[in-house]
Amino acid sequence: MASRFVSIWFRHLTTDWFAIRQQALAKHSGETKPLLKDLPFVLRAPSHGRMVITAANAFAERKGITPGMVLADARALFPDLEVLDDKPDLSEKLLKRLALWCIRFTPIVAVDPPDGLLLDVTGCTHLWGGDERYLEEIVKKLNARGYDVRAAMADTLGVAWAMARFGNEPLVVAPGRHIEALLPLPPEALRLEADAATRLHKLGLHQIRQFIQMPRASLRRRFGPHFIMRLDMALGQEMEGIEPVEPVEPYQERLPCLEPIVTATGIEIALQQLLETLCLRLRHEQKGLRSAVFKGYRVDGKIERIDIGTNRPSHHVSHLFKLFEIKLPTIEPALGIELFVLEAPKVEDHFAQQEQMWEGTGGLDDERLSELIDRLAVKVGAQSIRRYVPDEHYWPERSFKPAASLQEKLTTNWRTDKLRPLNLLATPERIDVTAPIPDYPPMLFRHNGKLHKIVKADGPERIEQEWWLQQGQHRDYYRVEDEEGYRYWLFRLGHYHEKTYQWFIHGFFA
Amino acid sequence: MAALQTDILRLQGFKPVNSLAVDMGLGHIKDAFPNATFPLGAVHEFVSTKTEDAAATGGFMAGLLSSLLGTSGAALWISASRTLFPPALKSFGIHPDRFIFVDLQKEKDVIWAMDEALKCGALAAVVGEMQEISFTASRRLQLAVEQSQVTGFILRNHYRQLNTTACVSRWKITSLPSEPVDDLPGIGFPTWRVELLRIRNGRSGVWDMQWRDGKLLPVYKSLSQVPEQQQKTG
Numbered sequence: 001m002a003s004r005f006v007s008i009w010f011r012h013l014t015t016d017w018f019a020i021r022q023q024a025l026a027k028h029s030g031e032t033k034p035l036l037k038d039l040p041f042v043l044r045a046p047s048h049g050r051m052v053i054t055a056a057n058a059f060a061e062r063k064g065i066t067p068g069m070v071l072a073d074a075r076a077l078f079p080d081l082e083v084l085d086d087k088p089d090l091s092e093k094l095l096k097r098l099a100l101w102c103i104r105f106t107p108i109v110a111v112d113p114p115d116g117l118l119l120d121v122t123g124c125t126h127l128w129g130g131d132e133r134y135l136e137e138i139v140k141k142l143n144a145r146g147y148d149v150r151a152a153m154a155d156t157l158g159v160a161w162a163m164a165r166f167g168n169e170p171l172v173v174a175p176g177r178h179i180e181a182l183l184p185l186p187p188e189a190l191r192l193e194a195d196a197a198t199r200l201h202k203l204g205l206h207q208i209r210q211f212i213q214m215p216r217a218s219l220r221r222r223f224g225p226h227f228i229m230r231l232d233m234a235l236g237q238e239m240e241g242i243e244p245v246e247p248v249e250p251y252q253e254r255l256p257c258l259e260p261i262v263t264a265t266g267i268e269i270a271l272q273q274l275l276e277t278l279c280l281r282l283r284h285e286q287k288g289l290r291s292a293v294f295k296g297y298r299v300d301g302k303i304e305r306i307d308i309g310t311n312r313p314s315h316h317v318s319h320l321f322k323l324f325e326i327k328l329p330t331i332e333p334a335l336g337i338e339l340f341v342l343e344a345p346k347v348e349d350h351f352a353q354q355e356q357m358w359e360g361t362g363g364l365d366d367e368r369l370s371e372l373i374d375r376l377a378v379k380v381g382a383q384s385i386r387r388y389v390p391d392e393h394y395w396p397e398r399s400f401k402p403a404a405s406l407q408e409k410l411t412t413n414w415r416t417d418k419l420r421p422l423n424l425l426a427t428p429e430r431i432d433v434t435a436p437i438p439d440y441p442p443m444l445f446r447h448n449g450k451l452h453k454i455v456k457a458d459g460p461e462r463i464e465q466e467w468w469l470q471q472g473q474h475r476d477y478y479r480v481e482d483e484e485g486y487r488y489w490l491f492r493l494g495h496y497h498e499k500t501y502q503w504f505i506h507g508f509f510a
Numbered sequence: 511m512a513a514l515q516t517d518i519l520r521l522q523g524f525k526p527v528n529s530l531a532v533d534m535g536l537g538h539i540k541d542a543f544p545n546a547t548f549p550l551g552a553v554h555e556f557v558s559t560k561t562e563d564a565a566a567t568g569g570f571m572a573g574l575l576s577s578l579l580g581t582s583g584a585a586l587w588i589s590a591s592r593t594l595f596p597p598a599l600k601s602f603g604i605h606p607d608r609f610i611f612v613d614l615q616k617e618k619d620v621i622w623a624m625d626e627a628l629k630c631g632a633l634a635a636v637v638g639e640m641q642e643i644s645f646t647a648s649r650r651l652q653l654a655v656e657q658s659q660v661t662g663f664i665l666r667n668h669y670r671q672l673n674t675t676a677c678v679s680r681w682k683i684t685s686l687p688s689e690p691v692d693d694l695p696g697i698g699f700p701t702w703r704v705e706l707l708r709i710r711n712g713r714s715g716v717w718d719m720q721w722r723d724g725k726l727l728p729v730y731k732s733l734s735q736v737p738e739q740q741q742k743t744g
Contacts, residue, residue: 363582364608366632376612376623386611388596399597403607410607414600422572422602423565424595456688458696481697485687486562507595508562510569510602510685510700510721 002175006119006135007160008102008142008151013115014043014090015057020146037146041082044071054086058148091115098147099245104297104339105138107252110242116164118157118242125153127256131172145301154178157242158234162189182234183209190230196223251289251344253278260299260336267296267331267340271324272317274342279315288313288350294324296337304331308378311370311406313350319371326378364406373406390414394463396424396506418461419479421489421507428504431490438496441478445490447505452482460492479509519544519711534577535726539704539719544711548574551659552678553628553651555643557666557707564667566702567683568594569602570719571663573726575635576603578661583634586627588612590620592639603724621647628654628662639665648675680708686718689729701729 010016019037026033040059044051051071060081065074074081095111102109108120121134128134135153142149152163154173159182163171166189173181182189185208187200200223205211211219212231220228232238253274261267271294282288290313296304306327314320331337363369377385390412391401399415435442441457459478465471473494481487487509494501534540534548543549556571558564579585587594587609596606612627614620617640624638628651643664655662664677682705688698699722706714718729 363632364584366584368630368632369584372627372630372632373610375626380612380614380619380623384613386613387607387609388611389607390597396595396597400606406610414597414606416600419601420595420598421565422568422595422598423561423593424598425593456690456695456697479697481688483687485685485701487565487685487688487697487700488562508565508593509697510565510572510702 002155003120003122004125004131004153004155004175005157005160006121006138006151006153007112007157007164008117008119008138008149009161009164010095010098010115010117011148011150012055012057013094013147014055014086015041016147017090017094018043018084019057023146036082039082040065040078040080041084042071042074043084043086045086045088096245098142100303101301102138103246104256105134107246107248107254108242108244109246110244112161116161118161120242120244121153132170135172154181156234156236157240158182158191158230158236161191162234165189179235183207183212187211190227190234192223192227192230196227199223249343249345251278251282251347253342255340255342257338257340260333260338261296261340262333262336264328267328267333267337268325270337270340271328271342272321274340275317275320275324278342278344279317279320282315282344282347282350286349286351287347288315289320289344290314290346290348291344292320292324293341293343293345295341295343296331296333297339297341298333298337299335302334304333304337306330308374309346309382310374311377312367313348314371314374315350316371319374323374323378326375370406393466395466396420396463398466398469419509421487422510424489424507425505428491428506431503431505433490433492433503435492439476441480442490442503445480445503445505452486452488454480455483456481463491477506516545534574536574537726537728539706539715539717539728542706542709542713542715544709549678549710550578550661551655553648553655553662553664553676555648555664555666555675555677555680557669557672557680557682558684559668561667563684564593564665566685566700567665567667567681569700569721570681570683570702570704570726571637571665572599572602572604573721575637575663576724579604579608579634582608584608584610584632585635585637586610586612586633587637587639588614588620588623588627589637589639590614590617602721617641621651624662624664625650625654628660629658631658631660633660635661635663637663637665639667641666641669642671642673643675645674645676648677652676652678678710679706679712681705682707686729689720 022036040063041057042053042060042065043055045054053067053069053071053074055067056065063078065077091114095117099109099111099117102117102119106119106121106124110118112118125131125134128137131153135151139149139151150164152160152167152171154160154163155175155178159173159178162185163173163181166185186206187208188197216228229238233240255270255274261270291309294306298304306324308323373385387403387406388400389403389408389410391399392412393399432446433442434444439460441454441459443454445452457478457480460476462474462476464474475491475493477489477491480490488505489507489509490503490505492501492503536548540546556567558567575585592613599606612623614623620638620640624636627633627636651662684703686701686703688701691698699720701720704717704719708714720727720729
């Protein structure tokens, strides 16, 4: 398929933004100040001790005020000029935001500083009913937001860029006709360095057609390799890459809607369709997704998104739909969603298992279990679902660790030589103890105001801190049983003779 | 006689759920159950009032779970206030890595998660820790297990009110003093008083049990103290 590119040129990017913002604020607060968009105004910034105009709106430009002028000169030309302070880096931020907004037209959108966007629209235009309709839609939408734009479409980025800035109607260059379109344009249209363009004009070469036939060697000698590169790019003889603002996911499905979708049923149908196409593709490639993102591009420019994750690769439509279903009510369609995108950022190999005659035998490898865990994780968060495997530590709190997956195998066995309490307090609680002699189990202890008289005891079991992990005192554990037959796990922190020891209760035995 | 008993149970609407009955190692407690088999595919309720008894309840239940999980089964432990120490399950014959722990913030979520989990036939058992459960909620759980044949355990520690539930049984486990082994000093095997307060189509009763050598064993010595078993149907 032949490539098609669109270049969008924002003629008054920053001033448009100031006007849009002022209008929105005025509407919000009900003020009746004259709107900026109906006045000539400029943005200023200090430079070398003077105030210099950095941007002028269309009215100001008509009065002969251009960016780069000293503010005092402009005031002399037009005393009633409105002046606002420019914001540094404003245009970069605006372009980035607009580029993200433009993803609704094509997945590949790049920023073209200082005042443009580049779109790779190969294979996208038919969804809007042809090149002209597509370009018209982009311009109409941006105009409606308050931006003064010119956009052009061509087979190469260079020609699209040139047509947007210097070309005459029609701005859609038919496939294969891009060289013809380029011929009457001035040399600046080739994105040349400033002095190269001036030199061309000095030599009387005011149109590209006047020098395009000249021998390459002499052009290179006079104007440098950059000039030749730009020319080749425009002619399509050299590839020009663009860097999308958002990397394009290899597993992505898009569903543009003719009418904005506002109902829950509509969103569900869209999700179902996208899942079906994506899962069909995954199944053909013997892959399954581990995480997926469902995005809705709203008419007002916001993006609604929900994420899901799975425990094992899956291309099971109804299962994935269920996972999304729990979160679907969080999508706010507002005025409507015009584009749905389903992405699978994490995809792994998934070999289709033979269809089983009867259901699985259960256990951790059962697919139904991992689907259950996925469903729970969507609602309560994956961090609250844990499986534990043993870890080689004696310190009770560190003797186990969360497993990475349901299938993770044990690297070490669960210890059985030392008895451990069935219920363990998250943090040991202080108790008051009467102990007869050092290293002897206590006789009495008081916990939560109740006195327990110890009848039987085992211990001590000394557990030392692991100095490479944590500094601190050791614990001497005792298993004790009181008169009523309740069994506890107590410990003394520190040495008996140092007088700094403390007693704690840490757990309850069955 | 046995055939007549089975017929009566069937007439009472008792569905013999599982042909693959698991021997829970409960010894003569079995006689209390309908058809002398531990009801699988049902929800059992365990109540306790003290933290110490909660540990005893956990121990007895772990003993039941170990035979239920067998060699490859998996189970879910759902709780909003879990104090269970996973490595300790090993001493009750359970591989702690075959448990999946779901730690939630609210009890409402515990009931929801339990309902969801009980519908999953891949699990051997689901344990839910909650203080209160309404009759409606327990009925929902019961309906879920009837489809999937998963066995559910509800642990109710520090309950406020012992309300009616749709659970198949209600157990109460309390700690008993352990008996010395061969007159050696120190603590002996864990010993519990097992009270079956309520069982549908069965007989409630009280037994003393001990966890010993990886098995639940009755303690005969104190059997004399056991009050007479009451005839009661759920």
